[in-house]
Structures are given as structure tokens and as C-alpha cells.
């Protein structure tokens with residue numbers, strides 16, 4: 140495609156989550172015409188709106204001692220702020236957690252405290268030897284993990300449940316705020332034609348000589364020079380219509396969490412209880428919180444069963460999820476009750492997590508503890524993107540836009 144004038148090309152981007160929106164914006168700003176398809180009425184309505192927004196540096200994947208996951212996640216984490224700010228033309232600073240995450244090792248963690256300590260040191264080293272440490276959401280130059288004293292640990296978590304704790308220089312962004320800004324940016328971009336409310340059912344080779352691929356929806360079929368499949372939960376079904384093979388191992392989970400806004404600011408930490416199927420709390424600005432207790436929020440899980448579209452979103456009882464989330468978290472972190480005290484506005488939200496790997500997180504042998512296989516597959520000018528993580532989407536989108544635009 141590199142030899143043609145960008146303005147002559149039309150690219151179909153399937154899926155208007157963070158991956159599809161970032162890619163559509165990068166392409167349109169290079170003069171390429173984009174049709175952005177999504178089954179929902181508005182962009183950014185799925186997993187990319189309702190997640191905790193951890194901008195990964197690799198610390199979470201302590202069960203992957205090879206550091207392959209950390210290495211795969213790090214470049215996207217370091218570039219997230221600059222690329223996202225370029226797209227939305229606004230600073231992220233007011234919508235980012237302001238202090239280090241407290242990583243706490245549960246007594247039933249799949250990795251014990253000694254191995255976790257060694258892992259965090261290794262990730263510290265990796266970061267310090269990477270380019271762009273000054274570009275992250277906080278300045279990482281010279282910053283390392285700090286082990287909590289027994290007194291500090293006891294102030295955060297029930298000492299009977301945790302074996303060690305570490306302050307980790309990782310940050311999270313408020314995803315629904317960024318979702319609204321990305322919607323604004325897509326709305327303002329004349330080079331993007333929004334095809335909302337259109338469910339894609341197949342992609343085929345195009346019989347027309349001047350186009351390569353045909354995108355099929357209930358409304359009909361249309362030819363494009365290039366197609367990018369960023370459909371996340373719907374991706375593998377459409378790849379199958381093109382003839383791209385499925386990964387040998389993958390799983391689908393529908394995960395829910397509790398989003399809370401308190402009437403007054405609270406001075407409580409952002410904390411992650413790991414490593415395994417436990418939970419976390421994000422304090423973005425003292426009033427806006429993300430609360431997740433993994434078993435309470437797991438509405439669907441399957442090793443190798445594809446969800447069949449929007450109507451496959453599992454039914455769940457908001458009140459029951461909220462109650463179980465609170466119970467699970469407050470057993471470890473008593474201060475969670477302060478967040479959910481009278482007057483807090485709460486909402487249960489979530490989305491699909493489709494990942495290469497399978498097995499319960501409570502098992503050290505689950506291949507979900509390793510996430511170094513996501514990225515882009517290609518068949519001529521058809522690209523399929525396994526976003527992998529929210530935090531890696533702008534970086535993946537940026538490099539894919541460069542490839543498609545031929546520069």
C-alpha cells in the first residue's frame with residue numbers, strides 16, 4: 140500500500156474500543172480515509188471504558204519470572220501518556236492515580252514473598268535500562284520498588300492475610316474519562332466515518348479488482364483497501380472468516396468491578412492484593428475509586444469458548460456483585476468500608492478479557508500468568524490485532540498506523 144497516495148485509500152477499522160479509536164485517529168491524521176465499525180451505538184462502550192486503567196510496566200506479572208511479559212508490556216506503558224495526549228490534545232495528569240501502588244502478597248499467592256521481591260527488583264532494573272523513563276505518568280528516573288515495613292503493611296492490610304508489601308511506581312488512568320475524550324476526538328475528525336450500530340459478520344476477499352477486502356454487515360457489504368480487525372471479543376470469529384487460524388490456547392472471561400465516587404475526599408492507598416485471583420483498589424483522586432474482588436466480578440469464564448456477540452454478555456446481579464466485591468476486599472482492607480460508606484455513588488461495570496493462555500489464576504501453572512503473545516497478525520492487507528492490554532493500545536495503534544501508511 141505504501142506507493143499509493145494516502146487520500147486514495149480507504150481502511151475499515153473493525154471495533155471502536157481503545158485500539159480501534161486510536162488507530163482510526165492516527166490513520167485519519169495521516170490523511171487516510173477510515174470507516175470505523177462497531178456494533179454498539181457509540182465508540183468506547185466496552186472493556187475500554189470499564190477497566191481499572193493500570194498502565195502496565197510489568198510489575199503485575201510476578202509469576203512470569205522469565206520477564207517476557209514485563210518486556211512485552213513495558214514499551215506500551217512508557218509511551219501511553221505521550222501518545223494518548225497527542226490523540227486527545229489534553230493532559231492526562233488530573234486523571235491519573237497520584238501515588239505508588241501498594242503491591243501486597245497474599246498468603247495464598249502463587250509466588251511467595253521472596254520470589255516477588257526478586258521479581259520486582261528485576262523489573263526495576265529493566266525499567267531503569269529502558270528509554271523513555273521520564274515519559275511515563277510519573278517520572279521513573281531513579282525510581283525503584285520500596286518494601287513496606289511491618290508497621291506500614293499492618294496499616295494497609297490484615298497482617299494475617301499478607302506476607303509482604305511493596306510500593307511500586309506504577310499508575311492508573313481513569314478510563315471512563317479517557318473514553319469520553321477519545322469519543323470527542325473521533326467525533327471531531329472529518330476523516331473518520333463512524334459506522335456505529337453495525338455488527339460485522341464476516342470479511343472476505345473482494346471480487347472488485349480495485350479493492351482487497353469486503354466487510355459484511357447486516358446492512359450489506361463494502362470493499363476496502365485494508366481491514367484492521369480490533370474487535371476484541373469478536374475478533375477470532377471474524378479472523379476465521381478470513382482464514383486466519385486461532386491461537387492454540389486462549390480463554391474468555393467477563394470481568395466486573397465496582398466504580399465508586401465518594402462525597403468527600405479520602406486519603407486511602409491504591410492497593411493490589413496478589414499474586415492470583417484476589418483484588419485491587421485504585422484511588423484516582425481521593426473521590427473516584429475502582430474496586431475489584433476477582434471471584435466476585437467473574438461473571439463468565441471459559442477456556443476456548445467464543446462469546447457470540449453483544450447478546451452473549453452474561454446476565455449479572457449488580458447488587459450481588461457489589462456486595463461480594465465489598466465483602467472480599469474489606470476482609471483484607473478494612474478501609475474499603477470508608478469508600479463505600481453512605482453517600483457513595485456506585486456502579487458495576489466491566490467487559491470481556493480475551494487472552495492467549497488458560498487455566499485458573501489460583502494455579503501457578505496457569506498460562507494466563509504470562510502475557511507476551513499479543514500483537515498484530517497479518518494476511519496481505521488484513522490485520523488482526525490482539526490488543527492484549529489497554530495500556531499497550533496507543534503504542535500498538537501508532538506502530539500499525541505507520542506500517543499501513545507506509546512510513
Ligand SMILES: Cc1cc2nc3c(=O)[nH]c(=O)nc-3n(C[C@H](O)[C@H](O)[C@H](O)COP(=O)(O)OP(=O)(O)OC[C@H]3O[C@@H](n4cnc5c(N)ncnc54)[C@H](O)[C@@H]3O)c2cc1C
Nearest residue numbers: 154156157158178185187190193339371373526528529530
Ligand atoms: C475489569 C477489567 C479490568 C481490566 N484492567 C486492565 C488494566 O488495568 N490495564 C490494562 O492494560 N488492561 C486492563 N483490562 C483489559 C483492557 O480492558 C482490554 O485489553 C482493552 O480494553 C481492549 O481494548 P479493545 O479496543 O481491543 O477492545 P474493546 O474496548 O472491547 O473494543 C472492541 C469493540 O468491538 C466491538 N465488537 C465486538 N465484536 C463486534 C462485531 N462482530 N461487530 C462490530 N463490533 C464488534 C465491541 O462492541 C467493542 O466496542 C481490563 C479488562 C477488564 C474487563
